[in-house]
Amino acid sequence: MALMVVKFDLKKRVKLAQTVWFMYWFAVMAGVLLFSMGLFFKIELRKRSELMDNNESHFLPNLLILMGLIACVVNAFGGKICYDSLDPTKFIKWKPILKSFLVFCVVFNVLLLFVALLCFVMRIPLQFTLAEGLKNGMKFYKDTDTPGRCYMKRTLDLMQIEFRCCGNDNYRDWFEIQWISNRYLDFSAKSVKDRIGSNVDGQYLMDGVPFSCCNPSSPRPCIQNKMTNNSAHYSYDHYTEELNVWKRGCRDALLSYYGGMMNTIGALVILITMLEVAVTAGLQYVHSSLSSLANPEDPESESEGWILEKTVKETFTDIMAKMKAVGKGTKVEEGGEAEVATVS
C-alpha cells in the first residue's frame, strides 16, 4: 500500500504543478537568502578577526554560502521540471532523471537540517576563540608602533564603544596589563619608577582604564584614572559607582552578539528546510501522479499520487536489499576474477 495516496484528475494535476512551481520560486529566493546570510556572517567574522586572534573558523559561513548556491540551482531546476510537467511532450525528457533528482533533494534537505543544528552548536568553539583573542588583544593595546599590531588599539577602542563593554570579563582586566606604551612614560619621574618597581615583570600597571570604557550615561564626567582610590576624586565611592564605566565584559557582549546572529540564522535555516521538504514532497506528487496515469495515452485520465510507492518498512527493506545486491555484485566479480587467476 502506497504512503499518503491522493487521487488526481487533470484539473488537480495542473493546479498541483502550478502551486509547486510557485513554491519553487519562493524556494529560489530562500536559497538567495541563505547565500546572503552566509555572506553576512562571513563579513562579520572577518571584521573582528583581529579580536579572535585570526583564528576563527570560517567553516559555518562557507557551508552556508555553498548550500545557498546549491539550493538556488536545485530549486530553479525543480521549478523548470514543474513548469514542463504540464506538457507531456516536454515532460518525457525529464522522466528518467526525475527519480535520482528527488533522491538528491532528500539528501540535500537532510544536509540543510544538519547545517541548522550546526548553527546552534558552533557557539561553543566561538566562545573559546573569543576569550583567547580578547586576552591577547588587550596585551597588544599599547603596541601602536609595532607593524601588524598597530591597529589593535583602534580596534579595541571602537569595539568597546560599539558593544558598550570594558575588558575581557570586566574592567579590572585593564588593571593587570600595561596599556600605556613606554614611549609615553617619563622614566625619570619618581611615580613611574615606583610603579615599575612594584611588580615582578617591571610593567607600568595602574588602576585606570582607557577612555573607550567610559559610559556616556554617567551623570558625572568620566573617571578613568585612580579608580580604586576613593580619596582621589570628590564624592566618589568605587564600590557603589555603577554608571561610570561599562560593567559588562567584552567577551560576554561579543558572544551574545554572535550567538544571537547564529540563533537567528539557525532558525531561518530550519524554516528554509521545511520549505524545501514541502517542495520536494510536491515534486514527488507531481512525478507519481504523472507516472501512474490510468490510460497512458490520454492525458486527461485519472491518476494517483503518493509520497512512497510502498510503505516505509517495505521501502527501507527494498533499499537495504538493493545495497546488498550492489555489494554482492562487486564481491562476485572479485571472486570470479580470483577464480580465473587461480585457474590460469
Next chain:
Amino acid sequence: MLLKMKFNQQRRLRLAQGLWLLSWLALTCGAFIFCLGVYLKMELLRRSEVMDNTEIHVVPNILMMVGLVSIGTNWVAGRVCLDSLDPTRFPRWKIFLLVWFAVAAVICCLLIAVVVLAYALQGRLEESLKIGLRNGIRFYKDTDVPGRCFQKETIDRLQMQFRCCGNNNFKDWFEVQWVSNRYLDFTSKEVKDRIRSNVDGRYLMDGVPFSCCNPTSPRPCLQYHLTDNTAHYNYDYQTEELNLYTQGCRQALTDYYMGLMNSTGPGVLSVIIIQVSVILSLRYLQTAVEGAMALENPEDDSEGYILQKGVKETFEDVKTSVLDMLKFSQVDPTTSKGSPEAEDASSTPAN
C-alpha cells in the same frame, strides 16, 4: 496645434499600455519619494535636541506630502489608461483630467522647489545647529536638572558618532564649565583658584570630555591640561593632531545632512522626469482618444497633440477665461452694493 502626432488604433493601444506601465512606475517613484521624506524626517528628529528650530523640516514634509499625492495621481492615471480604450467609460474622465493635469503640474513644481530648498536652507540649518550645540555644551553639566539631564549623554554620543568635538572645535569646551559643582571639592585650593580666576566664578579648565577622544591616536587619550606641554611626557600641544577629534560638531552635522539631501537629489530629479513624461503621454492619449471618438469610425486614425492652438494663443485664451471669471464675480458686488444704497435711499425719505 503644438507637437501633433498621428495615431492609428494600434498606436493608441500601444500608448495606453505603455502609459499604464509608466504610471505604475511613477506610482512606485511616488512611494519612493514618500519613504525618502520619512527617512529624512526621522534623521532630523533623531538629532532634534541639538537643533534650535525646525525650519529645515519643511524639506521632508514637502517630500512626504508630494509622495502621497503622486501615489494618488499616478493611480488615477493608470485607471484612465484602462478606461481610455472603452468609448463608453472614457467620457466621464473628461473634466477630471483637467484637474489631474493641474495637480500633476503642481507636483512637479513642488519637487523642483524641494531640490532648490535643500540647498537654500543650508545656512538656516547651520544657524540652528550653532545655537542648539551651544546650548547643549552649556547644559552638559546639568545632569540633575529635569529637562536637561540627558544633554550630557546626547552630546557625548553625538561627538562619538560623528567624530567631532565642540561647536567649532575642541576649544569651545575651555570656555564652559562642563564639570558639575556637585563633583567639585570647594575646600581644595586648586578649585578655589580656578573659580576666582574668572569674572563669573566658573570652574573653567583646559580639558575636554572623554567623548572628544580619537581612538586612532597612537597614545592613550589626553583629556586634561591640554595646553600645558609639561603636564604630559613627550607632548606638544601645537603639533598633536590625532589626540582629539579636530572637526567641530556643527560642521560635521551640516556635512552629514547636506550629504543626505545631495544624495537624494538625483533620485528626485529622475522622479520629476518620469512624472513629466507621464503628463505628456496622458495628454497625447487624451487628445488621440477624444479625436477618435469624434470620428465616424472610432477605429480610424486620429491626431494627438499637446496644445490645440499655439502656446501664445492658448495663453491668451486662458487669460480671457480667467478675466471673465473675475469679471463675473465683480459684477455681483456692484449689484449687491446697489441694493443697500437703494434701501438707504428709500429709508431716508421715511425719516
